[in-house]
Amino acid sequence: xxxxxxxxxxxxxxxxxxxxxxxxxxxxxxxxxxxxxxxxxxxxxxxxxxxxxxxxxxxxxxxxxxxxxxxxxxx
Numbered sequence: 001x002x003x004x005x006x007x008x009x010x011x012x013x014x015x016x017x018x019x020x021x022x023x024x025x026x027x028x029x030x031x032x033x034x035x036x037x038x039x040x041x042x043x044x045x046x047x048x049x050x051x052x053x054x055x056x057x058x059x060x061x062x063x064x065x066x067x068x069x070x071x072x073x074x075x
Contacts, residue, residue, distance in 0.1 A: 047054045
């Protein structure tokens with residue numbers, strides 16, 4: 001048995017050279033696709049801009065509720 005290069009077509013022979021496949025190109029977008037979400041609006045409410053106002057209103061509301069409940073009890 002002689003060891004050496006194998007002839008094409010023999011079992012275990014290396015495959016013949018083939019040119020690489022051409023690169024596949026992505027198709028160009030055909031139409032504008034809107035974003036998956038809507039951007040946040042630039043306008044925010046006064047309570048989002050100044051949360052201390054909301055805290056002050058809650059404190060004042062609690063004070064008024066305490067005054068009303070106190071007068072109902074007879075103080």
